[in-house]
Amino acid sequence: xxxxxxxxxxxxxxxxxxxxxxxxxxxxxxxxxxxxxxxxxxxxxxxxxxxxxxxxxxxxxxxxxxxxxxxxxxxxxxxxxxxxxxxxxxxxxxxxxxxxxxxxxxxxxxxxxxxxxxxxxxxxxxxxxxxxxxxxxxxxxxxxxxxxxxxxxxxxxxxxxxxxxxxxxxxxxxxxxxxxxxxxxxxxxxxxxxxxxxxxxxxxxxxxxxxxxxxxxxxxxxxxxxxxxxxxxxxxxxxxxxxxxxxxxxxxxxxxxxxxxxxxxxxxxxxxxxxxxxxxxxxxxxxxxxxxxxxxxxxxxxxxxxxxxxxxxxxxxxxxxxxxxx
Numbered sequence: 001x002x003x004x005x006x007x008x009x010x011x012x013x014x015x016x017x018x019x020x021x022x023x024x025x026x027x028x029x030x031x032x033x034x035x036x037x038x039x040x041x042x043x044x045x046x047x048x049x050x051x052x053x054x055x056x057x058x059x060x061x062x063x064x065x066x067x068x069x070x071x072x073x074x075x076x077x078x079x080x081x082x083x084x085x086x087x088x089x090x091x092x093x094x095x096x097x098x099x100x101x102x103x104x105x106x107x108x109x110x111x112x113x114x115x116x117x118x119x120x121x122x123x124x125x126x127x128x129x130x131x132x133x134x135x136x137x138x139x140x141x142x143x144x145x146x147x148x149x150x151x152x153x154x155x156x157x158x159x160x161x162x163x164x165x166x167x168x169x170x171x172x173x174x175x176x177x178x179x180x181x182x183x184x185x186x187x188x189x190x191x192x193x194x195x196x197x198x199x200x201x202x203x204x205x206x207x208x209x210x211x212x213x214x215x216x217x218x219x220x221x222x223x224x225x226x227x228x229x230x231x232x233x234x235x236x237x238x239x240x241x242x243x244x245x246x247x248x249x250x251x252x253x254x255x256x257x258x259x260x261x262x263x264x265x266x267x268x269x270x271x272x273x274x275x276x277x278x279x280x281x282x283x284x285x286x287x288x289x290x291x292x293x294x295x296x297x298x299x300x301x302x303x304x305x306x307x308x309x310x311x312x313x314x315x316x317x318x319x320x321x322x323x324x325x326x
Contacts, residue, residue, distance in 0.1 A: 011140055014153055014244030014318065015253040020304045028300035032251070032281055034293060039282065042289045045104045049288065050096070053271060054116060057089045068221055069214055076221075083221050084229025085267055090121040091234070092271040092287070098129040101286040119201040122180060122226065124194045136283050139254040140247035146238070153244030153319050160320035167235055173227030237268055240315045241276045255280045256315060257308040260291075264312050277303065 024030045027038040034042060064086065068079040096102045097113025110125070118125035134143040140150070155163075166172050183195035209218040245254045257277040265274060273279070275290035278297060285293055297303045309315035 011147075011151055011244065012246030012253075014256075015246045015248070016307045018306070019250065019252055020301050020306055022297075022300050022302040025296070025300045027296040028302065032297060032300070032302040034282055034296065038296065039285075042282065042285045042293055044289075045101055045286050046288055047103045047105070047108075050093075050102050050286075054093060054102075054112060057086070057093060058116075060089070061086045065217060065221065068217065069212075079221055080225055081229055081267075083225035084233055085270070087121050087226055087230035088233050088237070088268065089270045090117050091123070091230075092269075092273045094118045094121065094123060094125055094128070095132070095273065096271070096287055098125055098132055099283060101284070114197075115201070119198045120205065122177070122198060122202070124191075124198065127191075127194070136280070138247070139242065139251075139280070140245065144247075146242070149235070149238045150242045150245065153239065154321040155319070156322050157320050160316075163235060164232055167231035168228055170224075170227040170231075172235075173231045176231075177227065233268055236312070236316065237273075239319055240309075240312055243319050251277060251280045252302070252307055257294075257303050258312060258315055259308055259310050261311055268312060 022028065022030055022032050027035055029035055033039075061083075064079055064082045067075055093102065094113055094117035097109050097117060100106060100109050102112060103109040113125040117123075118128070131145045134145055138144065140147070180195070180198075183191050186192050186195070205222060206215075206218045209215050209222075240258055241256060242254065243256070245256065248254050255277045258274060260269070260272075260274045265272070268274070272287040272290050275294045278290045278294040279285065279287075281297065281302075282293065294303065309318065
């Protein structure tokens with residue numbers, strides 16, 4: 001049964017009405033899906049390279065912390081921003097693990113996704129997986145978990161600014177942290193156990209900071225960036241993925257396409273998570289292969305300049321345009 005254009009009031013104002021025509025190629029079908037042979041090629045999981053990415057996140061984070069101590073206090077503002085970026089890196093690789101695309105070995109994938117990526121960043125990877133799969137099954141449908149993030153765009157300059165101020169000042173992060181803390185009293189034993197696993201990892205990080213002689217690293221350069229900078233990054237990325245789009249069988253109406261540039265890939269959308277339309281076309285494609293899928297989609301005409309935003313600043317300008325009053 002074909003979906004309705006939009007299942008939720010306040011969505012769809014930014015969905016393109018005219019779509020470029022997709023034509024079949026050796027790699028792409030007329031509906032935009034990859035052909036079986038190309039799909040098989042795309043779905044190979046590069047486990048060893050991904051292991052390098054996980055190690056790299058830890059090395060980069062350790063390097064930032066080291067510089068914070070050695071060059072204190074001059075680098076502290078830079079550290080604060082870069083630690084927000086660290087959470088974006090953890091989240092991107094955790095997202096990959098949630099799709100079971102980080103390692104081909106399922107157990108290794110889930111252990112790394114939980115203990116090395118999810119728990120350090122205050123996230124239950126298993127709970128995220130359940131919610132996120134609902135998002136992929138039917139974007140903007142009845143079980144869409146992220147409607148509050150996407151609804152109402154374009155929202156106007158003042159409203160957009162208020163949201164970012166709430167994020168940057170920690171109000172959004174503190175509200176979400178309070179929600180996490182309530183899991184300590186959950187009636188669901190699995191939720192309680194996962195909560196204490198998250199807290200145990202946070203305790204290890206705090207004790208490591210204390211043992212190093214720099215206790216302040218944890219509250220000021222781990223917890224605080226999580227509550228502030230990371231919330232800003234998460235909102236800016238999320239609305240650029242689906243803000244103002246609508247429920248549709250055509251992913252081009254439910255997911256934005258944004259051209260990728262180096263600075264954005266470093267600070268906002270690490271590990272190729274910015275090729276989000278390609279990810280929604282086939283959610284079983286590992287992140288390293290998303291650029292190849294996107295390029296094939298462009299070659300087939302599925303994506304072109306009429307529906308792809310030229311940059312993240314360009315889509316944010318569109319997202320904060322004053323709504324048109326009928």
